[in-house]
Amino acid sequence: MTSDTTATLLASYLRQAGVTHVFGYPGESVVDFMEATRDHGPATVAAVREASAAFMAEGAAMCTGQLGVCLSTLGPGSTALLNGVASATLDRVPMLAISGQVDSVREQYWTHQLVDHNRLFAPVSKLTARLEPRSADTVIRKALRTATAERPGAVHLTVTTDSFGITVTDSPDGARVPPLTPAAATLDFYGEEPLRRLSNARRPVLLAGGGAVRCGATQALTALAERAGLPVVVGAMAKGVISEDHPYFAGVLDMAGHRVIWDLLARADLIVTAGFDPVELITPWQIATPVLHVDTTPNTDQVYPAATEIVGNVAAALAWIDARWDGEPRWAPGEVAAHRAELRDAWQAGYVPGRLNPSEVVSTVREAAPAGTIATADVGSHKIMTGQAWVSRAPRETLITNGLSAMGFGLPAAIAAGLARPGAPVVCLTGDGGFAMTATELSVAARHGLGLVVIVFSDGSLNRIELHQQSLGYPLTATSVDRTDIPVLAEALGCDGVRVDSVTGLEKALDFQRARPLVIEARIDTSQYAAQF
Numbered sequence: 026m027t028s029d030t031t032a033t034l035l036a037s038y039l040r041q042a043g044v045t046h047v048f049g050y051p052g053e054s055v056v057d058f059m060e061a062t063r064d065h066g067p068a069t070v071a072a073v074r075e076a077s078a079a080f081m082a083e084g085a086a087m088c089t090g091q092l093g094v095c096l097s098t099l100g101p102g103s104t105a106l107l108n109g110v111a112s113a114t115l116d117r118v119p120m121l122a123i124s125g126q127v128d129s130v131r132e133q134y135w136t137h138q139l140v141d142h143n144r145l146f147a148p149v150s151k152l153t154a155r156l157e158p159r160s161a162d163t164v165i166r167k168a169l170r171t172a173t174a175e176r177p178g179a180v181h182l183t184v185t186t187d188s189f190g191i192t193v194t195d196s197p198d199g200a201r202v203p204p205l206t207p208a209a210a211t212l213d214f215y216g217e218e219p220l221r222r223l224s225n226a227r228r229p230v231l232l233a234g235g236g237a238v239r240c241g242a243t244q245a246l247t248a249l250a251e252r253a254g255l256p257v258v259v260g261a262m263a264k265g266v267i268s269e270d271h272p273y274f275a276g277v278l279d280m281a282g283h284r285v286i287w288d289l290l291a292r293a294d295l296i297v298t299a300g301f302d303p304v305e306l307i308t309p310w311q312i313a314t315p316v317l318h319v320d321t322t323p324n325t326d327q328v329y330p331a332a333t334e335i336v337g338n339v340a341a342a343l344a345w346i347d348a349r350w351d352g353e354p355r356w357a358p359g360e361v362a363a364h365r366a367e368l369r370d371a372w373q374a375g376y377v378p379g380r381l382n383p384s385e386v387v388s389t390v391r392e393a394a395p396a397g398t399i400a401t402a403d404v405g406s407h408k409i410m411t412g413q414a415w416v417s418r419a420p421r422e423t424l425i426t427n428g429l430s431a432m433g434f435g436l437p438a439a440i441a442a443g444l445a446r447p448g449a450p451v452v453c454l455t456g457d458g459g460f461a462m463t464a465t466e467l468s469v470a471a472r473h474g475l476g477l478v479v480i481v482f483s484d485g486s487l488n489r490i491e492l493h494q495q496s497l498g499y500p501l502t503a504t505s506v507d508r509t510d511i512p513v514l515a516e517a518l519g520c521d522g523v524r525v526d527s528v529t530g531l532e533k534a535l536d537f538q539r540a541r542p543l544v545i546e547a548r549i550d551t552s553q554y555a556a557q558f
């Protein structure tokens with residue numbers, strides 16, 4: 026037996042799992058846990074509010090591939106975590122959310138600040154559990170394994186105030202089992218049928234998603250695309266899984282210019298999914314193209330029918346196909362290039378010469394950003410543009426939420442990326458609505474000396490919703506965003522701030538060599554959004 030308390034045991038499991046930061050907000054119920062991490066980590070990062078802390082944990086997990094951890098106190102702290110926990114589950118990101126609770130003798134009858142965490146978190150997590158000293162070791166292992174197992178998601182743990190300090194009694198010496206990721210390399214399918222399906226197709230297309238990122242399938246995916254001559258469409262959350270400079274890259278599904286991509290998929294005679302997850306869709310699946318489903322998870326969603334499935338590690342499955350492929354390339358690089366040109370014209374639609382267009386903001390920032398820059402997007406029209414126009418060259422460098430798609434994700438995720446990947450340049454592309462929700466978190470970035478660059482797509486509106494009201498012929502209601510002096514706000518929070526309304530102004534303002542955050546308010550013209558979304 027070890028002499029660990031619940032708090033020290035939890036801290037040591039987190040260290041073993043490679044967790045470097047716990048994003049949270051203190052309360053009396055969790056001070057013993059924070060004390061247990063003080064000397065050896067993980068470091069506690071105090072966000073301005075729990076809601077942002079949970080998105081920070083998600084962002085850290087997205088860019089590192091490790092478990093993200095957030096921490097709150099009981100009651101109002103735990104309820105505030107909810108969006109980020111739901112987001113991790115729907116975005117398939119491994120997360121451990123820990124909340125304190127009133128001491129155990131009062132837990133069953135107390136009322137002040139008492140919320141039943143199991144009932145609160147059950148619908149938005151893979152598992153909710155209560156951590157107690159007599160079963161802590163097993164429950165922690167179960168929590169870590171569940172969060173990271175395919176499909177990954179959030180696990181919520183409740184710990185009563187007294188439990189943190191009590192010695193654990195189920196802990197076998199030295200049995201810290203790190204969470205395993207992802208899916209074992211075993212494949213489960215029926216003989217040569219998948220290969221026959223692909224060989225019989227004349228115009229097959231690959232559709233890669235988050236499962237391909239989690240399985241580290243970049244090399245296998247790229248090799249198969251090249252050998253079999255297959256265009257690769259990716260989901261927004263898998264950006265970079267094939268470099269977007271690659272001759273077989275065919276665009277991002279359901280982002281700007283989406284009709285061009287759907288046309289490509291509709292005209293194909295087979296879609297080979299590669300870790301694609303229906304959570305990466307925005308529009309309904311309305312095409313009849315047959316699907317060969319390749320994923321860590323069987324096609325239980327049935328958003329599209331698939332007669333053939335390969336279930337297992339996505340990289341191993343693609344390599345299996347690649348090794349057996351002896352056909353001619355199905356598409357010539359020139360054909361894919363023509364498709365990309367058509368796609369580019371589509372997302373440029375509505376361009377207004379002489380104004381600052383959203384697509385130009387994205388491409389200008391991309392030009393200035395050094396190799397290896399991590400980009401996060403918030404949610405709204407700017408995300409739809411960023412999802413297509415931002416050129417991603419490696420997986421886990423573009424952090425986009427398409428699961429819960431909650432506003433308020435982008436800035437906290439960018440701050441976490443700056444902490445989790447020290448030295449990596451980070452840029453956050455956010456709408457003015459989502460920025461207003463989270464702007465005070467800038468002080469966290471300033472406190473930690475992050476040279477983060479934040480681009481605010483400033484249009485004075487909740488554009489995505491405004492466009493919907495307009496399309497229905499309704500007058501605009503409650504969709505304007507109050508104009509704030511964003512540069513002044515940034516400076517008040519320990520950052521630099523500047524306002525631009527032209528490409529030249531933006532180019533001049535951009536600076537990735539910094540010791541403190543920079544906020545650029547980009548006053549955009551929204552005609553491009555109106556023309557195509």
Ligand SMILES: Cc1ncc(C[n+]2csc(CCOP(=O)(O)OP(=O)(O)O)c2C)c(N)n1
Binds near residue numbers: 430432
């Ligand atoms: C927390 C949350 N509330 C509401 C929505 C619905 N919603 C989706 S996009 C959007 C508008 C976002 O506005 P802004 O941040 O300014 O981005 P823009 O669309 O203008 O680029 C809203 C309200 C949401 N996704 N998340």
Ligand SMILES: [Mg+2]
Binds near residue numbers: 405484486487488
């Ligand atoms: Mg806006």
